[in-house]
Amino acid sequence: MRGPVVVLGDTLLDRDVEGVVNRLCPDSPVPVLDETSAVDRPGGAGLAAVFAAAQGAEVVLVTALADDAGGARLSALLAAAGVQVYPLALPGATPEKIRLRARGRVLLRHDRGGASGEPGEPSDEVLRVIGSASAVLVSDYGRGVARQPALRDALAATRAPVVWDPHPRGPEAVPGVHLATPNESEVRELVPAVPGASRLATASRGAQGLRRRWRAGAVAVTLGGDGALLCHAGSTPLVVPTPGSAEGDTCGAGDRFAAAASLALAEGALVSEAVQVAVAEASRFVAGGGVAAALPSDMAPARSTPGRGVFRSLPRGGMAGDPVGVAAVATLLREVRAAGGTVVATGGCFDLLHAGHVATLQAARQLGDCLIVCLNSDASVAGLKGPDRPVMPEGDRSRVLSALSCVDAVLVFDEPTPAATLSWVRPDIWVKGGDYATGGGDDATALPEAEVLRRWGGNTVVVPYLDGRSTTDMIVRTLAEQTR
Secondary structure, rough: OOEEEEEEEOOEEEEEEEEEEEEOOOOOOOEEEEEEEEEEEEEEHHHHHHHHHOOOOOEEEEEEEOOOHHHHHHHHHHHHHHOOEEEEEOOOOEEEEEEEEOOOEEEEEEEEEOOOOOOOOHHHHHHHHOOOEEEEEEEEOOHHHHOOOOHHHHHOOOHHHOOEEEEOOOOOOOOOOEOOOOEEHHHHHHHHHHHHHHOOHHHHHHHHHHHHHHHHOEEEOOOHHHHHEEEOOOOEEEOOOOOOOOOOOOOOHHHHHHHHHHHHHHHOOHHHOOOOOOOOHHHHHOOOOOOOOOOHOOOEEOOOOOOOOEEOOOOOOOOOOOOOOOHHHHHHHHHHHHHHOOEEEEEOOOOOOOOHHHHHHHHHOOOOOOOEEEOOOHHHHHHHOOOOOOOOOHHHHHHHHHOOOOEEEEEEEOOOOOOHHHHHHHEEEEEHHHOOOOOOOHHHOOOOOOOHHHHOOOOEEEEEEOOOHHHHHHHHHHHHHHHH
């Protein structure tokens, strides 16, 4: 592949709540589900991106993330799965699909998040990465990303093969896509069926109609357990059967099909070859246990002890206006952005807060209208600095930082780097003290977070650092004093 596989579209937060039903509700004749576990995962375009990354591809996801806990959770899950997120701003709330299940069967699906908002404008870096892609998968879930004008222009201009997985509520595919991948029900909604026509005739007629309407190179209609029907320039469609029986949970099978076809096209396969690969992959996916068995192990139960990929709010005695955690940061982001302000962020371990830290924080706060501190958790600090660190636990460190007048909010993260945190916060400016820079201390591109900030047009800067201040040196001197 000459470039990354780019997945573009709407990402949702899917949650599967598993439980047991042993009784009916006393005030209404409905079953009571006693929850035993819950698992979060990216849905929509995010799920397709996770599937592609699991195959070893370099994957970029262009999607819209809201300033709320759901958006933070999605950012962390995607980063843990190896997906590079290029976020657009999303007004409103993160769309969520919550499935209540017992013994593997869905009892009820609860959707929340409200009507979709218009996603923000893409940065120049987003448009550049689309142009450099080896393949682009548009995973449209009808919530607006595929309708964004600048993104559509970039899709029409790219030379990479474009796969379009449509949604009935979404826009038409941009002209010239290599392959569109609707399922049967989507085809029937998009192209009215002839009464009395056979299943294959309906699929073939719908596919040809969409191919002409969208000026697409080919349209593959997925037929569930019966494979797919491919229509291209010729008059005779190609039917690709499944390699064997594939019974099971089909949730996510369409995303797996579209991702597999995109990866095959990125490797130079013909469209017919890509569809055959996609049918085989989707069949194996369903037969192998579906989405629960296919996702990376990082996507752990949502109610487990917080670990890798989870941002956490720390208890502070129930104080009103708590500036620590996802909820506080989400509220701050909404307020500052609604007023047209500049969001500044910085990060680090901040173990044994000293004058050098304070100078950096004060300088950072002067660059914008709020300052968010991304704080390494205890586990993250130990991984970076050894088992004897941190000296101060994350709860104490977060409280000390949030008490400073120059700090508006604190967000604790578990990863070695704040990449996932930054993809959700999307600061306008990321700040580090001068001791983090290389090449003489004035090269902002040397910051490891610079590449992440470029995804949405943010800037990285270095501020002067007070010489002679170091947490490690403080610890060494303290230990030396104790041994005298």
